[in-house]
Amino acid sequence: MTLDVSVGLSPSELALQARARDFSLRVVRPRAAAIDRDEQFPADIVKALAGAGFLGMTMPKALGGQDASYLDAVLVIEEMAKSCTVTSRIVVETNMGAISTVMAYGNPAQKELAARLVLEGDKPAICITEPDAGSDAMAMTTRADKRGDVFIINGKKHWITGAGVSRLHLIFARVFGERGDDLGIGGFLAVRDDKALRLTKREKTMGLRGMPEGELTFDNLEVPANMVVMPPSGFKRGFADLMNAYNSQRVGAGTVAMGIAGGALDHALAWVKQREQFGRPIGEFQGLQWMLADMQTQLTASRLMLYQAARSRGPDGSAFPDPMLAAQAKIFASEAAIKIVHDALQFFGARGYSRDLPLERMARDVRMFTIGGGTAQVLRTLVASKMLGWKLPQTRDGYAPKPSIRDAAE
Numbered sequence: 001m002t003l004d005v006s007v008g009l010s011p012s013e014l015a016l017q018a019r020a021r022d023f024s025l026r027v028v029r030p031r032a033a034a035i036d037r038d039e040q041f042p043a044d045i046v047k048a049l050a051g052a053g054f055l056g057m058t059m060p061k062a063l064g065g066q067d068a069s070y071l072d073a074v075l076v077i078e079e080m081a082k083s084c085t086v087t088s089r090i091v092v093e094t095n096m097g098a099i100s101t102v103m104a105y106g107n108p109a110q111k112e113l114a115a116r117l118v119l120e121g122d123k124p125a126i127c128i129t130e131p132d133a134g135s136d137a138m139a140m141t142t143r144a145d146k147r148g149d150v151f152i153i154n155g156k157k158h159w160i161t162g163a164g165v166s167r168l169h170l171i172f173a174r175v176f177g178e179r180g181d182d183l184g185i186g187g188f189l190a191v192r193d194d195k196a197l198r199l200t201k202r203e204k205t206m207g208l209r210g211m212p213e214g215e216l217t218f219d220n221l222e223v224p225a226n227m228v229v230m231p232p233s234g235f236k237r238g239f240a241d242l243m244n245a246y247n248s249q250r251v252g253a254g255t256v257a258m259g260i261a262g263g264a265l266d267h268a269l270a271w272v273k274q275r276e277q278f279g280r281p282i283g284e285f286q287g288l289q290w291m292l293a294d295m296q297t298q299l300t301a302s303r304l305m306l307y308q309a310a311r312s313r314g315p316d317g318s319a320f321p322d323p324m325l326a327a328q329a330k331i332f333a334s335e336a337a338i339k340i341v342h343d344a345l346q347f348f349g350a351r352g353y354s355r356d357l358p359l360e361r362m363a364r365d366v367r368m369f370t371i372g373g374g375t376a377q378v379l380r381t382l383v384a385s386k387m388l389g390w391k392l393p394q395t396r397d398g399y400a401p402k403p404s405i406r407d408a409a410e
C-alpha cells in the first residue's frame with residue numbers, strides 16, 4: 001500500500017474510510033474491468049452501494065440521509081476510485097453536485113423527490129453544457145418559458161453524465177417571463193420520460209466507459225413552477241449561487257482523480273518489488289525510487305488540498321466548499337493524477353500497455369478530470385480573478401468579483 005496520510009481524521013472518519021476500503025476491494029474491484037469492457041452502467045454496484053449506505057450520505061437524516069460531511073463523502077470516493085472510476089463517480093453524484101444544490105436551495109417537495117430517487121439508487125444528472133456553451137456556460141440557449149404555473153423547456157444539452165440512465169435531472173435554462181422578458185438563468189428539476197426529455201445521442205468516450213455520457217433534447221418539457229430550484233437571490237443572480245453548489249462536485253471530481261492515482265501507485269509499488277531485471281527487483285533502481293517518491297509526494301499534496309477543501313466553507317455563510325480551495329485542489333489533483341498514473345503504467349513496461357492490467361483503463365479514465373467540471377484553464381482563470389480582485393476579460397458578468405479591470409483602472 002502507499003503511505004497512508006490520516007491528516008487528522010477522527011476515529012469515526014477512519015472507521016468510515018476502512019469500511020469503504022473493504023467494500024472497494026471486496027465488491028467493486030472484481031467488477032471494474034467488466035464495467036469498462038461492457039460499457040454498461042453497473043446497476044448491481046449501485047444496489048450494493050445503496051445497501052452499504054454510500055448513496056445520499058450527505059443528505060439530512062430527516063430525508064433518509066446520514067448528515068455526513070463532504071469530507072466523509074471524499075473518503076468514500078477516494079477508496080472507490082482506487083478500484084473503479086465509474087463507481088466513485090456514482091458516489092460523487094449521489095452526494096454532491098445536483099444533490100448539494102437541491103438540499104441547499106430546494107423546497108420540501110424537491111428535497112423529498114431528490115432524496116427518494118437517490119435512496120432508490122438513482123444517480124441524478126446535472127445539465128449545463130450545450131454544444132455552443134461549454135466553459136462559457138452563460139451563453140446557454142436552452143430556454144424555459146413561463147406559461148401560467150408551468151415552465152416549458154426547449155433546447156439541447158450534451159456531455160451529460162448519466163444521460164439515458166438517470167431519472168432525476170437538474171436542468172439549467174435561460175428563463176423568459178410571460179411577456180418574453182429575459183429573467184436570467186434558473187435550475188429546473190425534472191424526471192426523465194421518453195418524449196419530452198429524450199436521449200438523442202450517446203458519446204463514445206475514451207474512458208469512464210460504464211458511465212453513459214450523452215446528449216439530451218428537451219421538446220416542450222413541462223416543469224411545474226414548484227420544481228424551479230431557486231436561491232433567495234432570484235433568477236438574475238441565481239445562476240452564480242446555484243453554481244456555488246458545484247464547488248462540492250469539484251472537490252469530488254478532484255478526489256476521483258486522486259483515488260485513481262492512489263490505486264495506480266498501489267499496483268506500481270507491488271510490482272517494483274516483484275519484477276526482476278538485471279538480477280534484482282526493479283525497485284532497487286534509484287531511477288524508479290525517485291519516481292516513486294515524486295508520485296507519493298504529489299499524491300500526498302493532492303490529498304491534503306482535497307481534504308482541506310472538503311472541510312472548508314466559502315464566504316458569507318456558504319454551505320459549500322470554498323471556491324478558491326476547491327478550484328486549486330481540482331487543478332492540482334487532476335494534473336498530478338495524470339502524471340502519477342502514466343508513471344505507474346511505465347513501471348510495468350509492455351504489460352502496462354495491455355488491457356489485461358488495470359493501468360491502461362486508469363490512464364484513459366484519469367484523463368477526463370482536467371476537462372469535466374470546469375477545465376484546468378478556466379479554473380485557473382477563476383483563481384486569478386479572485387487573486388487580482390478583477391473581472392477578467394475572459395469571464396462573463398456574474399462569474400467574477402467586481403470591480404472590473406476597467407473599474408479598477410479608472
Ligand SMILES: Cc1cc2nc3c(=O)[nH]c(=O)nc-3n(C[C@H](O)[C@H](O)[C@H](O)COP(=O)(O)OP(=O)(O)OC[C@H]3O[C@@H](n4cnc5c(N)ncnc54)[C@H](O)[C@@H]3O)c2cc1C
Binds near residue numbers: 126381
Ligand atoms: C466525461 C465528461 C463528463 C461531463 N459531464 C457533464 C455533465 O454531467 N453535465 C454538464 O453540464 N457538462 C458535463 N461535461 C461537460 C464539461 O463540463 C465541459 O466539457 C467543460 O465545461 C468544457 O466545455 P467544452 O468541452 O465545451 O470546452 P470549451 O469550453 O470549448 O473549451 C475548449 C478549450 O478552451 C479552453 N478555454 C475555454 N475558455 C477559456 C478561457 N476563458 N480561458 C482559457 N482557456 C479557455 C478550455 O480550457 C479548453 O481547453 C462533461 C464533460 C466530460 C468530458
